[in-house]
Amino acid sequence: MNHIPQGVLIGRAKVPGIAHPVVVTVRDEQLVDITAPGLATVRDYAESADPAGLVSKAKGRVIGDAQAILANSVAGASKADLPTLLAPIDLQAIKASGVTFVVSLLERVIEEQARGDKSRADALRTEILDLIGTDLSQLVPGSDAAMKVKAALIEKGVWSQYLEVGIGPDAEIFTKGQPMSAVGYGAEVGLHPISSWNNPEPEVALLVTSEGKIIGATLGNDVNLRDVEGRSALLLGKAKDNNASASLGPFVRLFDGDFTLETVENADISLRVEGQDGFVLEGGSNMAQISRTPASLVAATIGDHHQYPDGLVLYLGTMFAPVKDRDGAGKGFTHKVGDIVSISTPSLGTLSNRVNLSTKCPPWTYGTSHLLRDLSRAGLL
Structure with a gap:
């Protein structure tokens, strides 16, 4: 499957020689930097009256071949003189819904x-x-x-x-990670080293504005520690929120006439895990089997009861809980360091990441304060 979908796409990239991440889109198979004063973040585009229209018309400069930059984003294979993709959101809160299938x-x-x-x-x-x-x-x-x-x-x-x-009547909504903490296509995803029973969670994630409007979608891996959460649901934060435990990408596809919430609600999501030990796990799920509608999950997250001034991205949950035996009969599935996890659907492309321990993944060091200072120095605020 093509890793880059069709449609109106928005994302972020790290470009050599530029301190701040740049906002990008894809045009004619080229990655285009559309960062501009007043439109310096994905949040700025998302909060506009017509995000898809604004991205489509935005002036920009080509920074390279999109597929080549995608390939350069793979951990361990990056060349320092080429751009790399980042998670396609920035200031948005990172929320997730659980037990929806x-x-x-x-x-x-x-x-x-x-x-x-x-x-x-x-x-x-x-x-x-x-x-x-x-x-x-x-x-x-x-x-x-x-x-x-x-x-x-x-x-x-x-x-x-x-x-x-x-x-029951109330959906489970939790904070998956802090703004700016998600990793993108090709990056390593992290497992807390105390865990010996864990799995990927292939999901669709929605981009939602500060007014609660759903404007686009992307793919996500809500990395989960089954043994930690299994000991106590009060350990949800330890099971879910660790360094590099939230993956999103490769781009957010914005809603337009050809891509709508209905497309998301009927998407087939596939998962493939390839281990260095030769183990292969494949599976899939259909979003139509979700027990709570995406719109109802968004309504449970944002409204009069809770506001998000910079909007949010919401993982919608997964129905895929891998149980295939890996190391012998009855032992079930768990990750091993080096696993390649690929999550795909035709409308959103493919999100691929390599598994490592959260303590071995690159530490999260670039936060909101760093972004704002760098954008200010560049005269973009």
């Missing part, structure tokens, strides 16, 4: 029941499915039917906090 819901219950012990997962999976005996995918969260299932599960002694947010 039934498969991932059941896996979260298993994590909780296993108390982070992956050796117990297979037996618990069978036991819990036998106990539930209900196709939860047909339930509308918060509905009367969902509440009846909740009551039945409590009676059976298998109710959990994950089932609460999976079929």
